[in-house]
Amino acid sequence: MKLRVVLLLCVIAFKSFSQNNVLVFQSDFGLKDGAVSAMKGVAMGVSTDLKIFDLTHEIPAYNIWEAAYRLSQTAQYYPAGTVFVSVCDPGVGTARQSVVLLTKSGHYFVTPDNGTLTLIAEQLGIQEIREIDEVKNRRQNSNESYTFHGRDVYAFTGARLASKTITFEEVGRKLPNEVVKIDYQKPVFEKGVIKGGIPVLDVQYGNVWTNIDKKTVSNLDLKAGDLVKVQVFKGTKKVYEGKLKLVNTFGEAAIGTEVCYFNSLLNFSLAVNQGNFSEKHKVYSGAHWSILVSK
16 A cells, blocks of 8 residues: 555656646757747747747757757756757658657657757656657648648647646657667777767857766876877867866966866866867867877
8 A cells, every 4th residue: 555655656746747837949940030939939829828948049050969969968957847849850841750758857858859869868868758649739730831840840749748738648659768869979988098079069169078077087087287188080080189288267277278178067178268279170079079088
């Protein structure tokens, strides 16, 4: 009997954060036209009680990898029950699946299953995935539109889910707990060298963010002020090699000095103090970029 009560309480607790009226949009649409506004309009047409936020709409066109990274960078700071609608969909209208992923943390992600969920699935875990039933969960009278599923399917479904108009089960049929994944270099330490990837840039400043976490770097037993050997590759081609001073803050280096540091996510990063490391050395980001770090 006690076990049943405990299980019931767990179910109630889980359902309590199932939707919380918070809806977050991300896309590669930009803000030069009305595409983003149209998605928000569809959402408000579902419920004016929604609390709508933007993650970003400046994902580079068709860059699914960066869409995946921005979700993993941001979602963890929103409360359980938040619904994210992510639309970077170069395959719009094709056979790729439209899904809603519920993570073990209680967050929902409405998106094409085209690699966008690669990092979120790893970071927050997969609780359940459902395919969007586009007969039931599609904006009315939009069946003849094949190129704007962000408006007609994803914004509409996300709004219905966030506003409790539908339950998660009403999204559509349950799928296996697997997502389409983009292959990338994970951080590894071997024989005194750390190898990692460059998933994204700090685009405002041109800093280079890696996916090498502070714990992995601790294998090198570094301290602030030490010089760190860095090599950057695009595929098999070496693009940059240098020794950089490890700093805690940019104020520890003269303006124009190249440094390495831990960014706000506590990942190893490269910068030029008040300059642009990316442009200076033509170092960019993506699943095909990698970095070697050693003493």
